[in-house]
Amino acid sequence: MKNRNPAMKKAIPETKHTAYDLELEQALRTIHEKYGNDFQAFLRDVQETIRKRNAKTKTTACIL
Amino acid sequence: MTPNPAFRINPDRSIYVRGTIDRELVRSLTPQILALQYESRDPITVFIDSPGGSPDDMLDLLNLLKAPDQDSNPPCNIITAAVTNAYSAAADLLAFGDYAVAFPNSRILFHGGRVPTATEVTAERSSILALFLRLKNEDSAMDLAKEIQIRFMLRFVTSRHEFDGLRTGEANPDLSDLECLIRYIRPKLSTAAQNILTKARARYARYEEMVESVIKKRSQIKAAKTQAEIEAVELKAIVDFEVKQNKNNPDWKFQSLGLTSLTDDFLLFRSYEDVLESESYKSLCVQYGMFLVSDEITKETNLIANEDERIGRWTDLASPFLKPIWAFFVALCHTLQQGEDEFLSAEDAYWLGLIDEIIGKDDLVHMRYFRENMPTVQPEASSPAAA
Numbered sequence: 001m002k003n004r005n006p007a008m009k010k011a012i013p014e015t016k017h018t019a020y021d022l023e024l025e026q027a028l029r030t031i032h033e034k035y036g037n038d039f040q041a042f043l044r045d046v047q048e049t050i051r052k053r054n055a056k057t058k059t060t061a062c063i064l
Numbered sequence: 065m066t067p068n069p070a071f072r073i074n075p076d077r078s079i080y081v082r083g084t085i086d087r088e089l090v091r092s093l094t095p096q097i098l099a100l101q102y103e104s105r106d107p108i109t110v111f112i113d114s115p116g117g118s119p120d121d122m123l124d125l126l127n128l129l130k131a132p133d134q135d136s137n138p139p140c141n142i143i144t145a146a147v148t149n150a151y152s153a154a155a156d157l158l159a160f161g162d163y164a165v166a167f168p169n170s171r172i173l174f175h176g177g178r179v180p181t182a183t184e185v186t187a188e189r190s191s192i193l194a195l196f197l198r199l200k201n202e203d204s205a206m207d208l209a210k211e212i213q214i215r216f217m218l219r220f221v222t223s224r225h226e227f228d229g230l231r232t233g234e235a236n237p238d239l240s241d242l243e244c245l246i247r248y249i250r251p252k253l254s255t256a257a258q259n260i261l262t263k264a265r266a267r268y269a270r271y272e273e274m275v276e277s278v279i280k281k282r283s284q285i286k287a288a289k290t291q292a293e294i295e296a297v298e299l300k301a302i303v304d305f306e307v308k309q310n311k312n313n314p315d316w317k318f319q320s321l322g323l324t325s326l327t328d329d330f331l332l333f334r335s336y337e338d339v340l341e342s343e344s345y346k347s348l349c350v351q352y353g354m355f356l357v358s359d360e361i362t363k364e365t366n367l368i369a370n371e372d373e374r375i376g377r378w379t380d381l382a383s384p385f386l387k388p389i390w391a392f393f394v395a396l397c398h399t400l401q402q403g404e405d406e407f408l409s410a411e412d413a414y415w416l417g418l419i420d421e422i423i424g425k426d427d428l429v430h431m432r433y434f435r436e437n438m439p440t441v442q443p444e445a446s447s448p449a450a451a
Contacts, residue, residue: 013130024434028354028355029354036359050426
């Protein structure tokens, strides 16, 4: 079904990916300062945070 | 952890792209999109279950979704989500989202362009159609690569700490980052995606040789030349490359397929150069450079006060690492856009850089985690970049 006519090419709007993303740069800089290149350590911390949050939500739900 | 709405699907502010993407679908979704945009500039989720359709209508839909408002506010952030199937133009729509997610059992399909013909096809017309499709595929592949390069680069940067283990395992300390990345990704992919990876690897090897030979010839230019004269040198280098590549094929000649390859390679080379000089490539170098060089060099580079100079320095530092990965990614996008009906799983799409996140998979690194789980670290006051 693809049928794009190059002569009538329509522009793809700019996305966050193509725009300069200062916020992402800041986030990556902060992660690099704490974890260096070890993204697995970062991931483990995130998983732990999620686990704790989910446990807290369950506990709150049980109390209610 | 603070949930960030720019990275989370939200059925309360969403549209559903269901069925074939055509004029009628765009018409029916337009009032909904305008109402959501009028209500607020918060993100809009686009849930996708579609066999594809017209790329032009898909782009109309995307342009409408990304429209500014009368006060010139930036467009709403678009989160695309493959619910079940995202094929063809719907796969492009998925990939073009500011943040793209897929449900675990969704299927994604990229393939080459097609032209429906209502009349009988003659030999002359078939060759024109073949050229048209080839150019269209090249064009679509570069569009895709430019839009989503940040995802594949993130796969590279976040996997890189595993590469030394791979080098040790193979007793090959000289294994390049790209070879390590391919070896790291391959076992995580379905057979169909592994085939795509293999084809992309072969395509990349050809690109590298071609690009290297053109750059070498161009570097021999002494006097100032016009753009057309520079392109003539590049074309001659590609002619020599094609002849060398096909020296063992007695049937090969420019008169038949050779001229088409020459056109393809020339256009590819020009696009390749354009992207490597683009702002988006430079921003990749700035964002990911720190993960590729030593802490000492990172600190030194971030202390450069002049922004243009700092970006230039990061581009120089990161390019030896990122260029081969980027070139491979371009080859991958070309393989996807020229392929024939290779269905990909959500996991394939993640590892090939086509989406950001798989719903429910908490063992994969993605952008949302970066935005929602920023560790608290005091920025160094002396660093202009940290200010």
